[in-house]
Amino acid sequence: MLRVRCLRGGxxxxxxxxxxxxxxxxxxxxxxxxxxxxxQAATASQNTFAADDKATSSxxxxxxxxxxxxxxxxxxxxxxxxxxxxxxxxxxxxxANTYEKYWGFYQKFGGQSxxxxxxxxxxxxxxxxxxxxxxxxxxxxxxxxxxxxxxxxTPDFESTGMYAAMPRDILLVVGNEIIxxxxxxxxxxxxxxxxxxxIKDYFNxxxxxxxxxxxxxxDELYDQ
Numbered sequence: 001m002l003r004v005r006c007l008r009g010g011x012x013x014x015x016x017x018x019x020x021x022x023x024x025x026x027x028x029x030x031x032x033x034x035x036x037x038x039x040q041a042a043t044a045s046q047n048t049f050a051a052d053d054k055a056t057s058s059x060x061x062x063x064x065x066x067x068x069x070x071x072x073x074x075x076x077x078x079x080x081x082x083x084x085x086x087x088x089x090x091x092x093x094x095x096a097n098t099y100e101k102y103w104g105f106y107q108k109f110g111g112q113s114x115x116x117x118x119x120x121x122x123x124x125x126x127x128x129x130x131x132x133x134x135x136x137x138x139x140x141x142x143x144x145x146x147x148x149x150x151x152x153x154t155p156d157f158e159s160t161g162m163y164a165a166m167p168r169d170i171l172l173v174v175g176n177e178i179i180x181x182x183x184x185x186x187x188x189x190x191x192x193x194x195x196x197x198x199i200k201d202y203f204n205x206x207x208x209x210x211x212x213x214x215x216x217x218x219d220e221l222y223d224q
Contacts (some may be wrong), residue, residue, distance in 0.1 A: 001129075002167040003200075004141070005066045005076040065207035078137040078167045078198060079130050082122035085114045085163035086148040090186030092222045097184070111160045113149060123164070143167065143194035152190060156218035159163045162187040164194035171195060177208035186217050 062114055064076070088094050090106035098106065112117070130140045148161030162185065170191055174177040178199055204208045215221065 001080070002071070002078040002171050002173065003067050003074060004078055004173060005064060005074075005139075015208070023141045062207040063176045065173060065176045065178060067200050068077040068175055072139050074136075075132075076141065077133060078171070078195070079126060079133070079224055080163070080165040081143055081145060081165050081194070082126060082163060084117055084148050084167050085119055085122070085165065086114055086160050086187070088093045088162050088185055089159055091157075091159065091186055092219070092224050093185050094187070094215070111149070111151075126165075141198050144197055146194050154189070154216075156216045157186050159186040159189065161190060164191055167195065171199075171218070176206070177210060178202060180209070182212050182214040189217065206224075 019172075047205060067208070086107040087106060089110035090103065094106055094110075095103065130142075133140050143164040146161065146164065148163060151160050168185060170181055172181060180192060180195075183189055199209055
């Protein structure tokens with residue numbers, strides 16, 4: 001689940017920090033004026049805070065993305081999907097990030113769908129969470145369903161997909177900006193495709209969108 005928008009007018013961290021800085025700035029400027037009686041110092045201080053005010057300008061009211069903290073009332077959220085989830089192939093990066101006791105599972109089932117009963121239960125739990133959020137008045141967005149069992153190939157590797165169940169892994173919201181992270185597993189290289197429609201909608205409505213460079217994930221990048 002990814003927090004997208006919080007209630008406007010709440011105690012947003014950026015605004016609180018700016019207000020504190022502004023108050024400190026006024027106190028500092030007054031102290032300089034009283035101590036040194038320097039018009040130049042006072043003018044320079046005012047210019048500095050004016051620049052800070054411009055740099056920390058508030059988010060446009062019509063921007064659909066707005067999240068500065070973890071405690072303001074939630075307005076909108078992205079909830080992932082478990083549909084068509086696949087076990088990632090047992091590649092070098094999967095081996096490096098999983099416990100040895102699970103290696104046999106990945107070696108045996110890598111590239112195949114997760115057990116149907118497990119996926120069914122996961123889907124039911126996620127749907128119920130979405131229903132609860134909606135009943136609380138929260139707007140819920142969902143990634144597009146994708147067949148993750150389809151094998152894909154880049155110039156450096158080939159793999160099947162995994163899932164789009166964890167938007168917090170691939171997307172980060174800071175203020176009115178969505179930051180898209182590159183995935184560390186080959187099976188998740190194209191996971192961003194499930195969220196493209198949502199991100200484009202946010203971008204077209206005024207949100208910022210930053211995408212980090214994706215690694216090639218070629219064999220020579222890993223110590224084996």
